[in-house]
Every structure is written in C-alpha cells, then in structure tokens.
Amino acid sequence: MLADEPIGTISPRLYGQFAENLGRCCYDGLWVGKDSREFAHTEGFRTEVVRALREMRVPLLRWPGGCYADHYHWRDGVGSNRPRRLGLSCGLTVEDDNSLGTHEFLRLCELIGAEPYLAGNMGSGSVQELCDWMEYCNCPFDTTLTQERRANGRAAPFGVRIWGVGNENWGCGGSYDAETYTHEFRRYATMMRHVDATAELVACGFEADWNRKLMEILRDNLDLVDHISIHRYWTGGGPGEAFSQTEYERLISEADQTEAFIVETRAIVEEVAAGRRHIGIALDEWGVWHPEARTWGPGAMDTITPGYEQAGTLRDAIAAAVALEGFHRQCQSLSMANLAQVVNVLHAPVMTDGSKVWLTPTYHLLKMHSVHAGAVALPVIVDGDEISATASLKDHAVNVTVTNRSYTQPKEIRIPTLGTVTSSDILTGSLPRAQNSHEMPDLVRVESRGWEEKEGEAVAYMPPHSVLTLGFGG
Numbered sequence: 001m002l003a004d005e006p007i008g009t010i011s012p013r014l015y016g017q018f019a020e021n022l023g024r025c026c027y028d029g030l031w032v033g034k035d036s037r038e039f040a041h042t043e044g045f046r047t048e049v050v051r052a053l054r055e056m057r058v059p060l061l062r063w064p065g066g067c068y069a070d071h072y073h074w075r076d077g078v079g080s081n082r083p084r085r086l087g088l089s090c091g092l093t094v095e096d097d098n099s100l101g102t103h104e105f106l107r108l109c110e111l112i113g114a115e116p117y118l119a120g121n122m123g124s125g126s127v128q129e130l131c132d133w134m135e136y137c138n139c140p141f142d143t144t145l146t147q148e149r150r151a152n153g154r155a156a157p158f159g160v161r162i163w164g165v166g167n168e169n170w171g172c173g174g175s176y177d178a179e180t181y182t183h184e185f186r187r188y189a190t191m192m193r194h195v196d197a198t199a200e201l202v203a204c205g206f207e208a209d210w211n212r213k214l215m216e217i218l219r220d221n222l223d224l225v226d227h228i229s230i231h232r233y234w235t236g237g238g239p240g241e242a243f244s245q246t247e248y249e250r251l252i253s254e255a256d257q258t259e260a261f262i263v264e265t266r267a268i269v270e271e272v273a274a275g276r277r278h279i280g281i282a283l284d285e286w287g288v289w290h291p292e293a294r295t296w297g298p299g300a301m302d303t304i305t306p307g308y309e310q311a312g313t314l315r316d317a318i319a320a321a322v323a324l325e326g327f328h329r330q331c332q333s334l335s336m337a338n339l340a341q342v343v344n345v346l347h348a349p350v351m352t353d354g355s356k357v358w359l360t361p362t363y364h365l366l367k368m369h370s371v372h373a374g375a376v377a378l379p380v381i382v383d384g385d386e387i388s389a390t391a392s393l394k395d396h397a398v399n400v401t402v403t404n405r406s407y408t409q410p411k412e413i414r415i416p417t418l419g420t421v422t423s424s425d426i427l428t429g430s431l432p433r434a435q436n437s438h439e440m441p442d443l444v445r446v447e448s449r450g451w452e453e454k455e456g457e458a459v460a461y462m463p464p465h466s467v468l469t470l471g472f473g474g
C-alpha cells in the first residue's frame with residue numbers, strides 16, 4: 001500500500017557505479033586500447049560493454065579508485081609517452097601503462113551517458129597536484145595547464161563536478177587518524193575551492209567515531225564539504241555460490257542494515273551541521289564481497305581468486321534490491337551510491353572473459369530498477385512476511401518494485417491499483433545461487449509477468465527469491 005506524503009526525489013546518482021584500476025575492471029574489462037584487433041572497441045573501450053552500460057543507464061561513474069586513487073598521479077595518464085608505473089591497490093601490484101587516463105575515462109563517461117566522479121590522491125599526492133588536475137579538467141581560462149588539455153585534444157573544459165578528497169584515508173589511503181585527515185582535508189578543500197568553487201567535494205568518512213571527529217573539526221568550515229563518503233561491503237553471507245539458506249538470509253539481512261548505517265551517519269552529520277548546510281551521505285562503495293575474493297573478514301581465504309573476481313548470483317541481485325529500497329527511503333540524505341565495481345571485480349553487473357561478455361543478475365536488477373532513478377520516492381506500507389517494496393512517481397506513472405526475499409516460499413502480492421498496469425517485469429531464477437556465464441548468459445534474466453485485476457487490486461504471483469516491478473500509468 002502507498003502512504004500519502006512523498007519521501008523526496010531519488011537522485012539518479014543513487015544508481016552510480018565504481019571503476020577502479022584493480023584486477024580486470026578498468027584494463028581488459030572496460031579498456032582494451034585503441035589499437036586492439038582482438039576486441040570490438042569504441043575508442044579503446046569494449047563496444048559490447050559500453051552498450052550494456054548505456055542500456056543499464058549508469059548515471060555516475062567513480063574512478064580511478066579506491067585504494068588505487070591514493071597512488072595515482074594524474075599527469076601519468078595524459079599526453080603521449082606515458083610512464084609505466086606500478087599500479088597499486090588492495091595488495092595487488094600490476095604494471096600500469098597509464099593508457100587509460102583522464103581523457104579516456106571522461107570520454108567513456110560521455111559514451112555511456114554517465115557523470116564522472118574523480119577520486120583524488122591524498123596518500124602520495126599533494127594539494128598542488130590535485131588543484132592542477134582540477135584546473136586541467138575544469139578551468140575555462142587560458143593557462144599552461146588548459147593549453148596542455150587543448151593540445152591533448154580537449155578544448156572545452158570537462159566540467160567534472162564531483163571530486164573525492166582521498167579514499168579510505170583511515171586505511172589504504174595513508175593510515176591517517178581522523179584529526180590529521182580532517183586538518184589535511186580542510187587544507188586541500190580550501191585550495192580546491194579556489195580553483196573551482198562550483199565543484200562538489202567529498203570528504204572521506206568511515207565509522208561513527210571518525211565521522212564525529214571529522215564533523216566536529218569541520219564545524220566552522222562546513223562550506224568546504226558537500227558529501228561525506230562511507231563504504232559498506234556485505235561479508236556475512238558465506239560462500240559466493242555454495243551458500244546455505246541461513247547464509248542466504250544473513251546476506252539479505254546485512255544488505256538491509258545498510259540503511260541503518262546511512263541513518264547513523266546522517267544523524268552524526270546533522271548533530272553538527274544542525275541545518276546550517278546540507279551535506280550528503282555518499283555511499284561511494286557498496287555491495288557484496290564474498291570470502292573467495294578476500295583475505296580478511298568472515299570466512300577469509302588464504303588464497304583468493306585473482307583480481308577480486310567472484311560469483312554473481314541471483315542472491316546478490318536480491319541483496320542489491322533490498323539495499324536499493326533503503327536508498328530510496330533515505331533519498332533525502334543519501335546523495336550518491338556507487339556499486340563496487342562495474343566490470344569483473346566484486347559485485348560486478350558486467351563480466352568478461354576473453355572476447356565474451358555477459359551480464360550478471362545484478363545487471364538485470366539495476367536495469368529493471370532504473371525506472372525509479374529521478375522519480376519521487378513514495379512511502380510504502382507492506383503487510384506480509386519476507387516481502388519488501390519500494391515505489392516511485394515520475395511523469396504521472398507509478399512504479400512499484402516488490403522483493404520476495406523468501407528462500408523457499410512463493411507469494412501472492414496485492415497492490416491497490418494505481419491506474420492501468422502498463423508493465424510487469426520479474427527477475428528470478430530456479431535457485432538463489434543461479435547465475436549467468438558466457439556459456440549460459442540468459443539463465444537469470446528479466447521476463448514479463450502476468451497479473452490480474454481483482455477488486456481494485458493488481459494481483460501477481462511471485463516465486464521465491466524474486467523481484468517484480470509493476471508500472472501503473474494514468
């Protein structure tokens with residue numbers, strides 16, 4: 001059932017993605033190089049992947065890290081004669097030829113229709129380096145840096161709005177304590193504001209203690225911060241594929257609790273900001289991190305899959321659906337959310353193997369869910385076990401997405417009719433562990449689903465572990 005008062009607008013940025021130079025995400029997954037003869041590509045990016053991401057409607061893409069960002073020197077990735085460096089992130093060291101740099105990444109964003117989000121280096125970089133990157137990308141004046149941009153093929157400013165001032169600086173981004181990070185942030189942000197006063201700056205958050213200290217130190221400098229970044233990975237669901245019902249339920253419940261983390265962070269921010277400034281909560285890394293792809297946390301492995309690659313099952317898509325319901329409920333404070341990561345790494349919607357490309361259940365979920373992006377979130381009252389839902393209104397049409405979280409039980413769902421049913425799509429599979437592969441790319445997919453109208457209600461049948469979107473038109 002829908003209650004009366006709308007919650008707020010669901011920013012398309014809540015459907016953001018994250019591309020780090022880690023494993024086969026950026027190199028191989030996205031970028032195969034302009035000279036590749038092996039892969040069909042568009043200006044160096046796999047054509048099939050570009051098409052899939054455009055069709056999924058990725059509104060926002062964060063790059064180049066993650067932990068990689070705090071080692072990254074942007075100058076290595078512009079112009080010709082790019083240096084070969086160590087690519088460093090999350091304990092993986094690779095040779096990095098820097099062929100995918102600023103111009104290439106920002107071109108990818110144009111190709112898929114995404115807004116870029118650049119994460120700056122506060123680990124091994126400097127304030128001047130980050131200010132220079134900003135000037136290079138955004139400055140309309142005629143300076144040596146903008147002349148260089150022009151010489152490298154881009155006359156008009158790129159106009160990058162979102163800038164991360166470091167990443168996980170409590171850990172891989174320099175092992176700062178909260179006080180030291182915040183004082184440094186203040187210096188970086190002050191100088192960056194001088195270069196581009198319109199940019200949105202993202203401060204690195206963490207858990208409650210860190211976030212509280214950060215806010216207290218910034219009490220009189222709130223104008224320097226637009227978003228506070230937090231990360232949430234779900235690690236409690238046992239193996240990626242051979243999980244039990246209990247582990248299935250644990251993962252879904254962990255996904256559900258992501259909302260509480262957003263609410264807790266918002267409360268800390270509000271305590272200090274007290275209405276003086278709106279600071280968004282940027283959940284700029286989220287998703288499931290299975291034990292096969294990590295050496296830490298519950299069920300940690302001694303040896304992990306190369307490149308942080310993991311299974312992407314229907315369960316992961318259901319978990320994402322549950323998290324998105326919370327994102328919609330918190331859309332007034334959550335300013336962005338970026339799934340980690342966009343291709344091949346962790347909770348990826350798109351996978352590649354050689355020239356093969358396939359889409360995971362999470363891809364289909366996100367594409368189905370994209371009807372809510374930019375719409376007005378409506379409060380929902382759900383009466384029933386193991387069922388949850390979200391609804392939104394856009395252009396006089398209401399879309400309701402229902403999740404049947406149950407491992408075993410089908411459900412009949414009844415929604416008071418909100419107009420004519422114009423679409424009915426369901427994502428499900430034979431088992432929660434069902435997944436796609438290059439041999440069977442369509443095992444889990446979205447299908448149209450029948451419904452009935454009975455006594456002023458749209459009635460649909462949902463198998464266990466499924467997600468249904470019903471569209472109602474005027």
Ligand code: AHR
Nearest residue numbers: 066067068090167168340
């Ligand atoms: O997404 C993988 C890693 O997880 C990122 O590099 C880092 O920010 C986080 O710890």
